[in-house]
Amino acid sequence: MTSWVRYVSARHGRGFGQLGENSQIHVYDGDLFDSPKPTDTRVQLADVTLLSPCQPSKIVALWNNFHALAEKTGKPVPSHALFLIKPSTCLNGTRSAIKRPASYRGKIAFEGELGIVIGKACRGVSREAAAGHIFGYTCINDVTAFGLLNEDPNFAQWTRAKGFDTFGVVGPCIVPEFDWHSACVVTTLNGVERQNYPLADMVLEPEVLVSQLSQDMTLLPGDVIACGTSLGAGSMPDGAKVEVTIAGIGSLANTMNG
Amino acid sequence: MTSWVRYVSARHGRGFGQLGENSQIHVYDGDLFDSPKPTDTRVQLADVTLLSPCQPSKIVALWNNFHALAEKTGKPVPSHALFLIKPSTCLNGTRSAIKRPASYRGKIAFEGELGIVIGKACRGVSREAAAGHIFGYTCINDVTAFGLLNEDPNFAQWTRAKGFDTFGVVGPCIVPEFDWHSACVVTTLNGVERQNYPLADMVLEPEVLVSQLSQDMTLLPGDVIACGTSLGAGSMPDGAKVEVTIAGIGSLANTMNG
Numbered sequence: 204m205t206s207w208v209r210y211v212s213a214r215h216g217r218g219f220g221q222l223g224e225n226s227q228i229h230v231y232d233g234d235l236f237d238s239p240k241p242t243d244t245r246v247q248l249a250d251v252t253l254l255s256p257c258q259p260s261k262i263v264a265l266w267n268n269f270h271a272l273a274e275k276t277g278k279p280v281p282s283h284a285l286f287l288i289k290p291s292t293c294l295n296g297t298r299s300a301i302k303r304p305a306s307y308r309g310k311i312a313f314e315g316e317l318g319i320v321i322g323k324a325c326r327g328v329s330r331e332a333a334a335g336h337i338f339g340y341t342c343i344n345d346v347t348a349f350g351l352l353n354e355d356p357n358f359a360q361w362t363r364a365k366g367f368d369t370f371g372v373v374g375p376c377i378v379p380e381f382d383w384h385s386a387c388v389v390t391t392l393n394g395v396e397r398q399n400y401p402l403a404d405m406v407l408e409p410e411v412l413v414s415q416l417s418q419d420m421t422l423l424p425g426d427v428i429a430c431g432t433s434l435g436a437g438s439m440p441d442g443a444k445v446e447v448t449i450a451g452i453g454s455l456a457n458t459m460n461g
Numbered sequence: 462m463t464s465w466v467r468y469v470s471a472r473h474g475r476g477f478g479q480l481g482e483n484s485q486i487h488v489y490d491g492d493l494f495d496s497p498k499p500t501d502t503r504v505q506l507a508d509v510t511l512l513s514p515c516q517p518s519k520i521v522a523l524w525n526n527f528h529a530l531a532e533k534t535g536k537p538v539p540s541h542a543l544f545l546i547k548p549s550t551c552l553n554g555t556r557s558a559i560k561r562p563a564s565y566r567g568k569i570a571f572e573g574e575l576g577i578v579i580g581k582a583c584r585g586v587s588r589e590a591a592a593g594h595i596f597g598y599t600c601i602n603d604v605t606a607f608g609l610l611n612e613d614p615n616f617a618q619w620t621r622a623k624g625f626d627t628f629g630v631v632g633p634c635i636v637p638e639f640d641w642h643s644a645c646v647v648t649t650l651n652g653v654e655r656q657n658y659p660l661a662d663m664v665l666e667p668e669v670l671v672s673q674l675s676q677d678m679t680l681l682p683g684d685v686i687a688c689g690t691s692l693g694a695g696s697m698p699d700g701a702k703v704e705v706t707i708a709g710i711g712s713l714a715n716t717m718n719g
Contacts, residue, residue: 260518261548266616278615285616288546288624290519292679305585306676326626327563357536358524358543359617366546366678368584418564420624421550 309350567608
């Protein structure tokens with residue numbers, strides 16, 4: 204299994220590469236999305252801090268994309284992707300703090316999700332062509348300041364509630380060959396399982412999402428699509444440890460920093 | 462009056478500079494937002510194509526920010542900015558076509574607006590400090606695929622309706638010393654005036670917007686805040702010419718390309 208990570212350390216600077224045996228990173232040169240070149244350099248995973256594995260120009264976050272959640276909330280499932288944009292400035296990686304905004308004292312929720320990482324710029328691609336534009340898959344914690352969503356009765360504040368700095372948690376790696384059909388998203392809060400839902404319950408599947416969203420806007424290499432969450436998303440009290448795990452990708456672990 | 466433009470031409474390549482006398486551009490080097498350096502080069506405005514004057518990482522678009530429109534629609538005015546994000550990929554400049562999405566046959570609307578261009582990265586700035594983070598002002602046409610907004614009764618599709626490629630029209634220039642208090646936004650459709658509203662009717666003024674939005678996310682140099690529209694926004698039929706003019710800034714002129 205190929206697994207791409209991005210890292211920084213005082214000794215090695217910033218870089219990216221593939222996770223190899225013995226917890227080593229095989230360092231690559233160039234652009235992850237444009238024929239990256241392997242080098243002879245090896246870096247110990249323990250010696251670096253992992254960053255989000257890509258730097259999206261935008262995170263497109265889906266709403267109402269799992270049958271089980273739609274049934275629970277009584278909403279009909281959509282035929283076209285319903286989404287908002289989380290700005291590039293909210294990007295966060297694994298083992299990094301999720302920060303409570305100074306201006307907000309209310310509930311902050313975790314939402315464990317599958318993330319699609321775009322590999323090639325695409326605009327108006329067919330469902331059949333979409334697979335060729337997907338670089339791989341990652342884990343997402345689509346953090347949400349829940350109390351803001353419906354603060355104004357006339358305008359649902361999706362972007363504000365989900366766009367705060369550190370609220371776009373992506374990682375720990377990107378796996379190109381990941382097969383989502385048989386995988387589950389498992390989210391734990393302080394070690395207790397809170398979400399465990401099958402990706403097979405997804406309404407609009409990754410290739411459909413890429414095709415539909417590429418009709419709505421150009422998707423760029425490194426852009427991330429957060430596929431939406433399902434049952435069990437909930438509050439992260441200050442100090443809580445939250446971990447989103449997808450077997451076959453990895454674990455995205457963060458602490459809520461109040 | 463200093464007026465910054467960005468341009469491209471086969472002969473001169475891409476560049477930026479200040480509009481000077483005799484329709485010349487005084488070319489600058491470096492970064493517009495970080496001590497750009499004047500050069501001796503002069504380029505004739507007539508010899509280049511103007512681009513959007515900056516390249517925002519995001520366009521933050523306001524909803525319900527003028528008293529007259531709020532009164533007409535019967536919505537209370539907000540005390541905190543209500544917004545969505547238009548992605549960087551929707552950016553468009555003056556004299557460039559607004560393109561109807563292949564997937565959409567419905568009404569496409571113009572919304573003439575004042576744009577704020579951020580000059581320095583800011584996070585959590587006070588209202589008093591906000592002015593120092595504003596680089597200048599520009600004109601905006603916040604193009605909207607109106608028929609998509611309420612297509613799904615459970616989720617207002619602001620981002621989708623406003624995020625299509627070419628729907629973020631910004632320009633023709635940025636004016637740092639612009640005083641918005643006494644200015645109006647005038648929008649014409651095929652030469653007929655359709656909007657003419659005073660910026661003094663704004664609910665949340667530029668410095669308040671920058672302060673509030675910087676509590677919600679980090680604003681980066683070149684990011685644009687579209688201050689919201691007022692009365693008269695309406696449909697742009699295919700082939701229509703639309704022009705957003707703010708005296709003291711300039712005219713942003715585009716054609717709707719069906």
